[in-house]
Amino acid sequence: MKTNLPLTVIEDYLIRDDSVAYPMDCVRLLHFSGLLQKELISRSFAEILCRHPMLRSRVEKQGSYYFWVPAENPPEIFWKNQDEDPECLNETGFPILTPFNLKKEAGFRLYVVESEKENCTKLLFQFHHSSTDGTGEMQVLAEFMTIYARELGTISPETELPELAPDNLPLRAQLGWTWKNYLRNIFSSGIYRQLLVWKFAQPLFPIKAVSSETPPVNYPFILSLQLTSEETQTYLQKSQAQNVTLNDLLLRDFYVTVQTWRKQNLKGELPPGNVRINVPINLRQPFHKNLPAVNIFSSYFIDRSVRQIDSDPQWLLQSIHREMDEVKNRDLKYVFPRVLTFAYYFPGLLEIFLHSGSCRSTGVLSNLKRVFTDVPVPRNSEGKIQLGPCVLESVDAAPPIRSKTMISISALTYADRLRLCFRCDDHFLTVPAIQQFINLFKEQMELS
Numbered sequence: 234m235k236t237n238l239p240l241t242v243i244e245d246y247l248i249r250d251d252s253v254a255y256p257m258d259c260v261r262l263l264h265f266s267g268l269l270q271k272e273l274i275s276r277s278f279a280e281i282l283c284r285h286p287m288l289r290s291r292v293e294k295q296g297s298y299y300f301w302v303p304a305e306n307p308p309e310i311f312w313k314n315q316d317e318d319p320e321c322l323n324e325t326g327f328p329i330l331t332p333f334n335l336k337k338e339a340g341f342r343l344y345v346v347e348s349e350k351e352n353c354t355k356l357l358f359q360f361h362h363s364s365t366d367g368t369g370e371m372q373v374l375a376e377f378m379t380i381y382a383r384e385l386g387t388i389s390p391e392t393e394l395p396e397l398a399p400d401n402l403p404l405r406a407q408l409g410w411t412w413k414n415y416l417r418n419i420f421s422s423g424i425y426r427q428l429l430v431w432k433f434a435q436p437l438f439p440i441k442a443v444s445s446e447t448p449p450v451n452y453p454f455i456l457s458l459q460l461t462s463e464e465t466q467t468y469l470q471k472s473q474a475q476n477v478t479l480n481d482l483l484l485r486d487f488y489v490t491v492q493t494w495r496k497q498n499l500k501g502e503l504p505p506g507n508v509r510i511n512v513p514i515n516l517r518q519p520f521h522k523n524l525p526a527v528n529i530f531s532s533y534f535i536d537r538s539v540r541q542i543d544s545d546p547q548w549l550l551q552s553i554h555r556e557m558d559e560v561k562n563r564d565l566k567y568v569f570p571r572v573l574t575f576a577y578y579f580p581g582l583l584e585i586f587l588h589s590g591s592c593r594s595t596g597v598l599s600n601l602k603r604v605f606t607d608v609p610v611p612r613n614s615e616g617k618i619q620l621g622p623c624v625l626e627s628v629d630a631a632p633p634i635r636s637k638t639m640i641s642i643s644a645l646t647y648a649d650r651l652r653l654c655f656r657c658d659d660h661f662l663t664v665p666a667i668q669q670f671i672n673l674f675k676e677q678m679e680l681s
Contacts, residue, residue, distance in 0.1 A: 238301040240292065240363070241406045242573040244528050247363040248292060248299055248335065250587050250635065252445040254660070256332035257363065257633050258340075260453050261370055263356040263378075267623030268347055270385070271312070274356075277380040278310055278343055281373055285525040286399050287364045288341035288373070297580035304339040315348040322346065323451045324664060327629075330452050333361045340364035354623065362528070362633055367601055367643075368515050369526035370630075375608045378618060378625070382610040385621050392609055398523040405527040409518045410567040434509035434536070434592045436637040437491060438499055442590050443636070443660050454659040455631050457652055458671050464680045465651040471679070475547075477554040480600045483644055483653075484510060484535065484557075485550040487598055490674045492542045497673075498666070507536040511594040512557075513632065514566040531569045533560050534594060590636075597641035599632050604645050616648040631656035640670070 240248065251257035282289050291304040313321040313328060323329050328344040340361025347354050358377075360370050376395070382388045460468065472482045488508055495503050512533045521529055535556060541549060560566055576583040605628075611619045618625040630643040631654050639658040644651065653674070657667045 237293075237295075238290075238402060239406075240299045240301065241528070242570055242577045243530065244363040245299055245577060246573050246583065247361075247528070249583055251333075251335070251361075251363075252636075253332065254443050254445050254447045254449065255633065255635050256449075256452070257361060258330075258333060258453075259360045259362050259367065259370055259633060260327070260330070260455070260629070260631050261358040261360070261374055262327065262629040263358075263374065263625055264627045264629070265354045265356070265620070265623045266626050267352060267354065267621075268349065269345075269354045269356070269381070269620065269623055271345075273381050273384045274343075274345060275310060276384055277377050280380050281377055282307060282341075284376065284394070284397055285365075285373060286402065287369075287526055287528075288360075289339045290364070291337065291339055292335050292363070294336070306338065308339045308341040308343070310343045310345060313344065313346040315346050316350050323454075325451055325453075325455050327453050327455055328355065328357045330357075330359055332448075332452075333359075335361050335363065364528065365526040366515075366528045366530040367513065367599055367630070367632065368517065368530070369528065371601060371604055373526050375605055378605070378608055378610055378620065382620055387611055387619075387621055388609060396523055397525045399525055401524055402527065404520055405524060405529050407518075407520070408516050408529070408531075408567060408570055410564070410571065433506045434594055435504040435506040436592045436595060437639045438495065438661075439504055440637065440639075440661055445588075445636075447660065449659050451659045453631060453656060454662075454667075455629060455654055455656045456664070456667050456671060457627075457629055457654045458675055459627065460651045460653075460680070462649045465646065465649060467680050468651060468678055475550065477550060478557070479644075480512075480598070481550060481554045481557055483600065483642075484512070484553050484598060485546065486674060486677045487596060487642065488537055488542045488549065489546065489677050490670065491595060492539065493673050493677070494670050497669075503539055505539075507538050508542060508596075509534050509536045509592075509594045511597045511638070513597070513599045514560070516566060516570070531566045533557075533566060533569070592637035593635060594638050595640075597632055597634070597638060599630075599641070599643045601630060601643060601645040604628060604647050612648075627652065629654045634658055640667075 247257050289304055290301045292299045293302045328346050333340050342359045344357040383392050472479050491508055514531045514533055516529045516531050613619045613624055628647050630645055632641045634641050634656055641656045643654040
């Protein structure tokens with residue numbers, strides 16, 4: 234990678250939104266039955282680093298702006314033995330992580346936790362969100378498993394990885410928005426809704442923001458809901474029967490679950506203002522195809538009032554479907570990065586907004602869709618990836634949370650089974666409270 238590569242507006246935003254209390258990282262946990270070979274893990278990790286320059290870069294501030302520069306030290310693998318050190322896992326079963334200091338180190342790590350007693354290996358990939366987005370992270374995991382299988386000898390040594398073009402990294406700043414897009418959509422009400430979302434959102438329940446220097450206790454704090462293949466098929470058929478997407482249905486059920494949880498746990502009146510869900514959107518264009526892991530995404534903020542959530546569930550679902558269709562048809566996915574571009578050229582403006590103490594969204598819903606479908610490695614009879622004697626049993630994924638955004642959900646389908654991963658704010662939420670939320674979510678899905 235060329236030195237002094239300017240950050241894009243999205244990368245810069247994520248750097249400035251980082252804090253001790255709310256680290257701006259994403260995690261991906263691969264849970265294997267069986268014990269993976271350490272030497273092959275190390276070799277696969279090393280090849281990933283060679284292929285993806287952003288994962289071995291740190292940031293450096295020059296004047297008012299940040300630039301990517303090569304990190305002095307390469308990212309590391311942290312080896313843990315659960316049998317010898319049971320406390321290496323936190324309360325929710327994840328390896329205990331350390332936040333990144335992206336000004337001093339690259340934003341990528343791998344934690345390997347082995348247990349001979351349980352005959353399992355956990356691979357937790359930790360990414361700083363500025364280094365890459367969810368699509369890039371899944372690309373890295375797919376390549377890692379392909380390299381491992383190739384080194385193991387379960388696939389041909391001639392198996393090729395996707396061709397990458399690191400010299401084209403500056404293209405990640407090009408998002409495909411033109412003045413023609415703007416003029417075509419200037420009268421869209423959706424544009425003005427997005428410009429007004431900086432106010433009036435409410436967290437899950439009323440809280441006073443913690444200090445940005447207060448570290449989380451369980452880091453990361455993630456619980457998951459795993460559906461069976463039959464339950465997944467039922468939910469898919471439910472969305473198809475109503476002519477909506479799986480994401481539309483998940484959004485509706487997220488809203489209703491928030492409202493139901495509030496009614497069961499809050500005394501007195503519900504918080505005023507809208508429930509807002511942040512929906513990350515992939516902005517990759519055809520000219521981004523051969524880029525290494527990068528960050529090319531936007532956010533769309535969808536609001537519903539308490540009255541709307543309490544209305545007819547079918548109306549709520551169809552209203553979400555119509556709005557998300559408008560996002561696709563009117564290019565509303567470009568509004569967020571354009572707002573950030575405006576703020577980028579006024580140093581200090583973004584910090585004022587980020588430290589205002591306002592709730593930017595009640596929750597986050599990131600749908601990674603079907604994962605690892607094209608990874609050229611063997612599968613077992615259940616459709617799960619098999620690396621020699623080891624089987625990839627499940628995948629957990631979680632975007633970061635922010636102040637007053639107390640729940641972020643990643644949805645992914647692996648081996649025809651939908652999994653919902655709930656990353657939560659342990660400054661305020663306990664395991665029983667979140668388990669209650671998950672149970673209510675599953676009830677709302679009506680799978681039986």
